[in-house]
Amino acid sequence: MAKLNGRCLCGEVTWTYEGEITRSLVCHCTDCQRATSAPYAAFIGLRPEGLVWAGPMTRFESSPQTWRDFCSVCGTRLIFRSDKWPGEVHVYAATLDPSHTYRPTAQVMLRSRADWLDDLPTIPHHLDFEISPIG
Ligand SMILES: [Zn+2]
Numbered sequence: 511m512a513k514l515n516g517r518c519l520c521g522e523v524t525w526t527y528e529g530e531i532t533r534s535l536v537c538h539c540t541d542c543q544r545a546t547s548a549p550y551a552a553f554i555g556l557r558p559e560g561l562v563w564a565g566p567m568t569r570f571e572s573s574p575q576t577w578r579d580f581c582s583v584c585g586t587r588l589i590f591r592s593d594k595w596p597g598e599v600h601v602y603a604a605t606l607d608p609s610h611t612y613r614p615t616a617q618v619m620l621r622s623r624a625d626w627l628d629d630l631p632t633i634p635h636h637l638d639f640e641i642s643p644i645g
């Protein structure tokens with residue numbers, strides 16, 4: 511039994527959850543990449559009856575019977591739901607508060623994984639944003 515909460519970037523949308531975590535996955539599919547403007551989406555599967563949302567959200571039907579909701583103010587992607595998985599909703603893990611508590615247990619849709627993710631351990635690292643991050 512997990513007790514979780516999260517929010518969007520601007521804080522207008524918040525969520526709380528109490529219940530089972532059905533999955534913790536990193537998805538590399540092209541729909542998740544485009545929907546989140548990120549190389550992959552990390553999410554948690556939650557039971558809809560345990561989720562409480564507050565704040566202005568806009569729903570986009572990304573494919574038939576599949577919806578992706580985002581904050582109507584700041585645009586933060588918050589949730590994926592589909593009639594294919596009626597007993598759960600997928601909440602983007604980066605909206606968790608605090609987000610560093612998240613640990614995925616698997617990654618899926620690896621055929622479309624961004625190749626450049628392999629380069630990350632070997633390119634220059636900076637703790638802060640550098641004006642000229644060349645190395
Ligand atoms: Zn927001």
Ligand SMILES: [Zn+2]
Binds near residue numbers: 543619
């Ligand atoms: Zn995906």
